[in-house]
Structure formats: structure tokens, C-alpha cells
Amino acid sequence: MNHPSPQSSSSAQSLPLWRLLQATALVVQAVKEGRSLTTQIDSVATELRPGVQALSFQVMRQWGRALALRGKLASKAPPPAADALLCTALALCWRDSDAPYPVHTLVNQTVEAAQKQRHTKAQSGFINACLRRFMRERAALIEQTDGFLEARWNHPGWWIERLQKDYPEHWQSLLDAAQRPAPMTLRVNVKHQSVLNYQLQLNDVGIMSKPVGAQGLQLEKPVPVQRLPGFSQGHVSVQDAAAQLAAPLLTHGMDTQHPWRILDACAAPGGKTGHLLELLENAQVWALDVDSHRAERIEQNLTRTGVHAKVITGDAMRTADWWDGVPFDAILLDAPCTASGVVRRHPDVRWLRRATDSAQLAGIQRQILQALWPLLTPGGKLLYCTCSIFKAEGDGSIQAFLQHNTDAQLHPSPGHLIPGQVPEGLPFKHNALGEHDGFYYALLEKRRV
Template sequence: MTQAPSHVQTLSGQSPPLWRLLQATASAVQATRQGRSLTAQLESVPHELRPGVQALSFQALRQLGRATALRELLAAKTPPPAVDALLCTALALCWNDADAPYPIHTLVNQAVEAARKQRQTQAQSGFINACLRRFMREHDTLVRQTDTDPQSQWNHPRWWVERLQTDHPQHWQQLLTLAQKPAPMTLRVNTRFHAVAAYQQQLVAMGVSAQAVGQQGLQLTKALPVHLLPGFSDGHVSVQDAAAQVAAPLLMQDMDATKSWRILDACAAPGGKTGHLLELYPQAHVLALDVDESRCERIHQNLQRLALSAEVRAADAGQPAQWWDGNPFDAILLDAPCTASGIVRRHPDVRWLRRPTDSGQLAKTQAALLKALWPLLVPGGRLLYCTCSVFKAEGDETVQAFLQRNTDALLHLSPGHLIPGQAPIGLPVEHNPLGEHDGFYYALLEKRQG
């Protein structure tokens, strides 16, 4: 077997057998097809296998559309789920020789070995071997046959491709192409400790190159473990995408940082935006909510690292009667639940987990949250509505419907959907994230006085 790449080396320096990595990767693909998130699935993977399985799973899920189309040509009927997952995993990893993590013959041999050593696939190991050997013999012809299938070409469900074509006729290809690339690692410099340029120089001294993005961001040319970041454990820097860094300064722009503003972070976990708000407005009283108690613990951990304090409560933001004390808020951040279609490059399983109806159902949840939280805002106060989605049903359409129903609401500022690589319209230049940021939607609403 070919020596494993560095990302699958264990702490002892020994490489786990590739067939074990392929078994676990195939299990991740099967779990995704059955509706389980990759993040949750990886937590069940043995620690020594996890780095390699994560890397292979990301690649397999980014190429699953092509792999599924190839499998349909190789097999007259769909094999059992575990067999299909292993076969598609092997095809996803080896169909494009230029991107294959191992030599093709090694992947094929080890995929067959993985089948032989697993109860659910053992009886079908000969079938898997026959399919993969045929694929190697007829590679060019089979790949050409799948080139015209949109799901195969773009490695996203057909409905997803069609929706982007409708919502973003000028940028749909760019969005789909970027989704196939690993996301950059972007830092948010805590300017209570360092100027952005000063922290950038610390990275340069370590041999780490970074480009300034937005107000406080540094986008690294190569990701590195957080424990290697200077001052990370002391809150000097956080990992946060450039588009997500827009939220806190946009909500609070031109507001006096010395005042004790009452701020609600309505869907706060894991706490990145909560921490950013308090870095910029340390005198503010922030109530951070999340419906999941375990996710509230993540907020606590993030704030503890930053040496910041907020009131954190496990509660449903859409049910204020259960948690609101009756005192209105000066500002509300509503990072609403969404399809996460804007962060698919960080979570390649999302494209296969979502269904065509999800966006419409989530839009109802978003509308319900806006309706519930709007009365909690003081006259003249602001509510920043955002989602990490590029689907318009979860952005422009939701906000326009809300404005039509609420005559006391003004659209103070709406840069709309932030498309990676495109300068957003109407966003003050100091907030412009630039670079290869995630897809986001922002609308800043203001409540009329009187």
C-alpha cells in the first residue's frame, strides 16, 4: 500500500491501514445518505482514524454526484446501502486521477480489502471488485457518459443547481465551483490586544502568510491548528469566517461603545458573534440564547476563552414569554436557522442532507422568529437578520414579506446576499469581507420612532 499522506498519520507516527479509513469513510457517506450530519458521524470514529477519515469524507462527499452517476452505469440496480456507499466512496476518490489521494490501483485494491473485512459488505466484495476493475478499464468512456448530468458535473443535487440558477443567474457557476474547494481559515483579531497589522506580523515571524480582510480579519494561506496561533488560548484571536465577522459591527455601527446597550443574540451558539459583540462593546449587557442546552455550553467555553461575560440561557427565541423579562432591547441579532447553503464548502454533507422543501419550511421558521422578536425591540432600535444561506427564500423574500406586514419596520441597510468573490452592494466599504468568504445574507432593520 502507498504511504498515507500526512493528514492520516496517527500520533504515534504510524499510518492506519487504508482499508480501515475507507470503511469508516464509506460509513460516513452512508450516514449522510440516511440523514445524519458528517460532524455527528465523525464523533463516533476512533480518534486515531478521525483526521484521515475526515479528509477522505470531505473529498468523497464533494464528488458524490459524479460517483453516484458512475455507479449507476456500472450496476444495473442499486446495491444494498453499505455496499453502495463503499463502491461510491471508491469511485469518488479515484474517478479523477489528478485529485486522487492515492494511486488508483491502491484505492481499488484497498476498497476491495475493506469490503472483505466488513460483515455488511463481505458477500459483495466480488461485485465491488468487478465494478471497480471495469471502471479502471473503461474510465474515459464512463466518465464521458456522466459529463452531461448536472448532478454529476456539479456534484450537487439537481434541485440545488436549478435553484442557484434561478436565484443567482450571474453567479451560480461560481458558487458551485467554489463549493468544491476547501474553505480558507480566517481569523478575527481581538483588537483589544492587537492591531490587525501587528498580529499579522506575528504570523509572518512564524512563517505563516495571511491577507487582511474586512475590519478585523486575517485570511491564512494555509490552515494551522489553533493551539499554534499566538495568544489563542488567551482570547487574542478567534477563528471566524470573514462574512460572519460582518454581523457585530454592522448591527452596532455608529453606536457609542461606552454605553451599556441591551443586546439580544437570539440564536447564539457556538458563540462567535456573541464574543465579537462583547469585544467591540464590552459595556453591553448581552443575552445569548440557544434552544440546545449542550450548544449553550459551547457559548460559555468561547466566552471563557475570551474572558468575556454574557447571560447565556437555553431557551427558544421564538417563545419570548418563557424567557423575556419585559425590558426591551436596543439591538437584536437574529442569525436564523437556515439550510446552511452558504457554508457548503465547510460542510460538504449539507448538499446531500437538504431536500427541495427545506428552504420553504425554514423560511416559515425565520418569519416566525422575526414576528416574535420584533416587539422586544425599543423604538429606534435595530434588528440584524442574517442567514448563512444563498437561497433567496431565506433572505430577500423573508425580509420583504416581513416589511410588508410591519409598517413600523424600516430597511436601514441591506447588502443582500454576500456572494464569495463579489463586492456586496450597499455594504459600507469598511465592512466588506472580500476574499473567499462564506455565502451569507444580511438585512439591518430599524423600528420607527413613535
């Protein structure tokens, strides 16, 4: 998902800034209480949403610095609503180069927002005093907080330490990459037309792009999907370049005309399901997801792209509830994970996750692998992937599985694919992926007895 800046949003320009700051602070407070940023933005009034979306993403990317600065300005945190508003302002104005509005405007409008909000009115004087002091002592306060890891890198301390352990040579570049907005990447449906032809169509409507991967085009600037030629007819789908590797990895070498029986487990929102059906048009694909609302999204995406799969709501670990007993020729498992590889697109993830989540999710991943393995026919392949860069959720899960399943053979695979890295272990030719999310891929084959 990509988000416009507040200054570029025409709807935001027509609204008073204090209203946007009020709404942003409410979203931020909800995230602090453990709720999803995406869900909270969806509940914001339509006219406020573009501006709040842009501001809240920026706040989440600067939250570590904001908390450290608030700690210097106040001996103890104010009540939650006031704290969210104060930290929102600090996140937006601590560095001139990133400030979406002039700093003095942000400060004045934050104080006005506090005065006009019932839950913050009593603390408006406190917020005003903190922000005025910040403006007077900004350089010194920033220097004082530079020594805090969470302020310097805007990630929780445990997250930083895990990347230092997993990627001793790349942890800094990974944290830097997480601060940059993600690009918008398309997957061209090559059943409809070539990548080059679609790129020319984009050029004709003023949308610049470059080829990435085998079927991808990365846009110079994000645009609403309604501007994409033929989007509603399924000519293209929005899908990160790293995620576009899944279907080709699983289907490489398979007869494109054979009616293969394939399971896409944990399939929502259906991008990989659609890609499988574009590559193997006669395949019988089952798309499984545990959430009925997410399963509906699979149906919607498949309908738009003109392909069909058997969409099922069910738990991948409870196979007896939905499996008909006929083995699958191939299984794609995009396993539940911390989403540490897509933090650019979901900057709240770093603040919602806990240090213990990775180990807990790795346990779930291994249980799902163990549950699905008996459903695979001998000689069949299972592609395991996650959108996490934490090694416990990638190599850790796969090595544990291999130790307990001697009939599983690991094929050459990309393994941990991190932003800025060229993938290895691919059995097919590909272009550079450009800017891409963090992913993990392991391709397993069940040995014939």
C-alpha cells in the same frame, strides 16, 4: 472547518488504507441515512479521524459523480454498506488529478476493505468486478455521466435549478466555489492588539496570512488552533470573513461606552456574541440558543475570550419563557437556514437538504422575526442574517416581514453576499473579504411613533 489531505496526515500514513476506507464508508453510509457528517466524524476512533475526515469530505464533494458512475456499473444498487464502499471508491478515484492515492491502490484497498468487513464481505466480488470494469472503461464511463447535472456539478438537481433561478449569471461560479475547501480566517481581538501586530506574530511562527475585512486575517494554509499564538487567551477567534460583518453592522454608530441592552438570538457557538462584546465592552448582552449543549459552547467561547454575556437556553419564538419584559436596544438574529452558503465547510449539507426545506425554514424565519420584533425598543435596530444564499431565506423573508410591519425600516444593507462578491451597503470602511462564505444581511430599524 478545514481538513488535511490524507497524504499529509502522519497518523493516516501509519494506518492501512483499507481501514480508512472502511471507516469512511461507514460515515458516508450514515450521511446517506440522514445523519450529520460532523457528528459521524466525531464518533470515529481518534487514530482514524484525520484520514477519515479528509476522505469523507472529498467523497461528499464528488458524490453526484460517484452515484452516476455506480448507476452505469450496476443495474441496481447493492446493499447499503456495499453501496457506500463502492461509491466511496468511485468518488475518490474517478479523476486522477483529485485522487488522494494512486487509483490502482485505491481499488485494491477498497476490495480488501470489503473482504475484511462483515457487512460487505459477501459483496466483495461484486465490488471488485465493478471497480475493475471502471478502470478498464473509465474514459467512456466518465463521458457518459458528463451529461448528468448532478454528476457534472456534484449537487442535487433541485439545488442546481434553484441557483440557476436565483443567480442566472453566477450559478456556475457558485457551484464551482462550493467544491473548493474553505480558507481558515481569524478575527483578531483588537482590545488585545492590532491586526498588524498579530499578523507579525503569525509570521514569527511560520504562519502566513493576509488582512481581510476590518479585523480579519486569512491564513495561507489552515493550522490547528493550538498553533495560533495566544488563542487560549482569546487573542483571536476563528470566524469567516463574511460572518465578521455582523457585529459591526449592528453596532455602527452606537456609543461604545453606553451600557446597551442587546439580544443575540440563535447565538451558538458564540462568535458573534463575543464580537459584540469586543466592540461594546459595557453592553449587557443576552445570548440565546434553543439547544442546551450549544449554549454550553457559547459559555466556553466567551470564557476563552474573557467576556461575559447572559447565556440562556430558550426558543426564540417563545419569548414569554425567557424575556424579562425590558426592551432591547439592538437584536442580532442569525436565523435557522439551509446553510447553503457554508457548503464548502459542510459538503454533506447539499445531500442532507431537501427541495422543500428552504420554504419551510423561511416560514420559521418569519415567525422568529415576528416574535422578536416586539422586544425591540423604538429607534432600536435588528440585524437579520443567515448563512444561506437561497433568496427565499433572505430577501424573501425580509420583504414578507416588511409588508406586515409598517414600523420597520430597511437600512442600506449588503443583502445576499455570495462568494467572490464585494459587499455593498456597508456604513463603514472595510478591506476586501478575500475568500468568504455565502451570507445574507438586512438591517432593520423600528420607527419611533
